[in-house]
Amino acid sequence: MTTEERPKLSNKDRILMPHQEMPLRPAESRVLNFEEVPIGYSAEQAEKEAMRCLQCKKPHCIEACPVGINIPGFIKLIEQGKPEEAIKVIRQTNFLPAACGRVCPQDKQCQAVCVVGRKHHPVGIGNLERYAADYERLHRKMEMPEVLPPTGKKVAIIGSGPAGLTAAYELVTKGHEVIVFEAFHRAGGVMVYGIPRFRLPIQIVDEDIKFLEKLGVKFVYNMIIGKVMSLDDLLEKEGFDAVFVGTGAGLPRMLDIPGSNANGVYSANEYLTRIYLMEAKKFPTYTTPLYSGKKLAVIGAGNTAMDVMRTGKRLGADVTCYYRRSREEAPARSEELKHAEQEFINWRWLSNPVEFIVDENNFVKQIRCEKMELSEPDETGRRKPVSTGQYFVEDCDTVVMSLGCSVNPIIPSTDKMVRTNKWGVIMVDDATCQTSKKGVFAGGDAITGGSTVILAMGQAKKAAAAIDQYLKGQLTEEAKVPTDPNYSVQSWKPASRKAEKEGQSVDAR
Ligand SMILES: Cc1cc2nc3c(=O)[nH]c(=O)nc-3n(C[C@H](O)[C@H](O)[C@H](O)COP(=O)(O)OP(=O)(O)OC[C@H]3O[C@@H](n4cnc5c(N)ncnc54)[C@H](O)[C@@H]3O)c2cc1C
Numbered sequence: 001m002t003t004e005e006r007p008k009l010s011n012k013d014r015i016l017m018p019h020q021e022m023p024l025r026p027a028e029s030r031v032l033n034f035e036e037v038p039i040g041y042s043a044e045q046a047e048k049e050a051m052r053c054l055q056c057k058k059p060h061c062i063e064a065c066p067v068g069i070n071i072p073g074f075i076k077l078i079e080q081g082k083p084e085e086a087i088k089v090i091r092q093t094n095f096l097p098a099a100c101g102r103v104c105p106q107d108k109q110c111q112a113v114c115v116v117g118r119k120h121h122p123v124g125i126g127n128l129e130r131y132a133a134d135y136e137r138l139h140r141k142m143e144m145p146e147v148l149p150p151t152g153k154k155v156a157i158i159g160s161g162p163a164g165l166t167a168a169y170e171l172v173t174k175g176h177e178v179i180v181f182e183a184f185h186r187a188g189g190v191m192v193y194g195i196p197r198f199r200l201p202i203q204i205v206d207e208d209i210k211f212l213e214k215l216g217v218k219f220v221y222n223m224i225i226g227k228v229m230s231l232d233d234l235l236e237k238e239g240f241d242a243v244f245v246g247t248g249a250g251l252p253r254m255l256d257i258p259g260s261n262a263n264g265v266y267s268a269n270e271y272l273t274r275i276y277l278m279e280a281k282k283f284p285t286y287t288t289p290l291y292s293g294k295k296l297a298v299i300g301a302g303n304t305a306m307d308v309m310r311t312g313k314r315l316g317a318d319v320t321c322y323y324r325r326s327r328e329e330a331p332a333r334s335e336e337l338k339h340a341e342q343e344f345i346n347w348r349w350l351s352n353p354v355e356f357i358v359d360e361n362n363f364v365k366q367i368r369c370e371k372m373e374l375s376e377p378d379e380t381g382r383r384k385p386v387s388t389g390q391y392f393v394e395d396c397d398t399v400v401m402s403l404g405c406s407v408n409p410i411i412p413s414t415d416k417m418v419r420t421n422k423w424g425v426i427m428v429d430d431a432t433c434q435t436s437k438k439g440v441f442a443g444g445d446a447i448t449g450g451s452t453v454i455l456a457m458g459q460a461k462k463a464a465a466a467i468d469q470y471l472k473g474q475l476t477e478e479a480k481v482p483t484d485p486n487y488s489v490q491s492w493k494p495a496s497r498k499a500e501k502e503g504q505s506v507d508a509r
């Protein structure tokens with residue numbers, strides 16, 4: 001359909017058009033396998049949803065996107081039936097659109113400020129981004145970007161999550177030689193070892209990696225920087241002119257209660273990594289074992305807990321969530337919680353685990369919880385769980401703790417020139433992402449302690465721009481890296497007060 005064929009619509013007509021819901025696979029069949037749950041918009045649905053955009057003169061949605069995508073610009077092209085043009089607009093600022101269209105918390109970012117959303121459902125910006133990106137992939141329309149002539153400068157990227165991949169893209173297209181060092185045998189970071197395949201199919205990440213390889217980025221796997229080679233080795237012996245640290249926040253927090261060290265008790269990170277990266281779900285074809293039984297107890301109610309529960313369900317377990325607050329306080333995004341609820345999970349709200357009871361071989365067999373109630377809201381508005389002195393015990397044969405993560409400590413602990421705050425988060429100059437060590441920059445979860453794919457990408461873009469300046473000798477000012485150990489980065493504010501209130505918490509408890 002062309003623009004000329006479209007009726008001219010007033011803003012009122014557009015606002016009143018019904019929101020196009022993303023079609024999902026039915027819960028009964030989707031829990032039987034790891035295939036993607038949302039099916040994606042048809043061209044007709046995408047064009048109808050795009051018609052709801054008012055093309056605001058001052059579009060707050062752009063400001064609320066951490067990488068500043070020209071949102072009304074690409075939506076207009078979808079409305080005009082030109083997804084192949086729409087994706088070009090998205091790619092000007094976002095190198096991972098198929099992943100972001102699927103996993104970004106748009107309800108807390110661009111969609112939180114969409115003016116249509118004041119009274120109606122906001123424009124489905126994420127679903128439209130996904131539509132344009134899928135169109136490009138399925139029609140093999142991916143265009144190579146312009147790559148500037150070689151500069152003779154060499155940059156090491158440590159970690160291949162969204163931060164490392166984005167920095168690699170930005171720097172290789174500026175003509176620098178880029179080598180990515182990754183501790184695991186596969187690139188993608190949490191996108192391949194955390195976020196489940198039924199939310200983000202691995203082929204999508206693999207295609208993005210291949211795209212980077214075509215642009216000239218080299219990947220070195222099974223290489224832990226800080227153990228096998230130090231930052232000084234990279235800068236002084238291996239001839240790198242700058243380093244970007246994108247090592248993420250993969251150090252799990254665990255409950256310290258009796259039975260925490262029992263067999264069958266995992267962190268969410270270990271559980272998901274075994275299943276997705278090490279393919280434990282295909283044991284014994286793959287050699288990674290996973291003691292995953294029939295009754296899975298998951299502690300926490302954040303987004304990661306939802307991923308663990310839905311994964312356990314697909315492995316055939318009866319899954320129960322234990323959370324010490326009520327459903328109202330659950331930190332998971334409402335969509336993630338809704339999808340988990342559709343998938344036959346059992347919920348034990350206001351239940352605080354106090355012990356994992358073990359059998360004679362130290363295998364977990366039961367979970368003991370204290371029933372909680374909620375206090376009045378405190379100064380932050382959050383209600384605290386309060387003991388009731390009443391307990392209950394339930395059977396389980398696997399426990400997964402999903403209580404948030406801290407920054408991977410290897411790099412700062414092996415190079416004292418890299419300053420961290422008291423929580424081990426790498427501190428950087430807010431304007432350039434430079435660390436306290438000359439020539440070393442950082443971004444992503446390593447500098448926030450845990451956030452989102454798109455925030456990690458936004459910081460990596462900032463860091464890459466500064467590295468480019470540094471390599472050209474244009475970054476002459478000394479880095480202003482905070483010295484206060486209580487400092488924590490606030491490099492991007494959530495899109496609205498409502499979003500701020502609902503903001504993603506790294507502490508899923
Ligand atoms: C289960 C789960 C679900 C999530 N779901 C979402 C979601 O739906 N939407 C969203 O926006 N965000 C989500 N997040 C958060 C998001 O994935 C992270 O914020 C994002 O991946 C951070 O990117 P990063 O590049 O900083 O780090 P990571 O993705 O963690 O990548 C870091 C990489 O560095 C490597 N590495 C670490 N140390 C070294 C070393 N010393 N040497 C070499 N390599 C090293 C690691 O192996 C890893 O590959 C989720 C997180 C988890 C755990």
Ligand code: SF4
Pocket residue numbers: 052053054055056059060061062071072113114115116123125
């Ligand atoms: S705020 Fe909403 S209506 Fe306005 S340009 Fe952005 S997506 Fe369109």
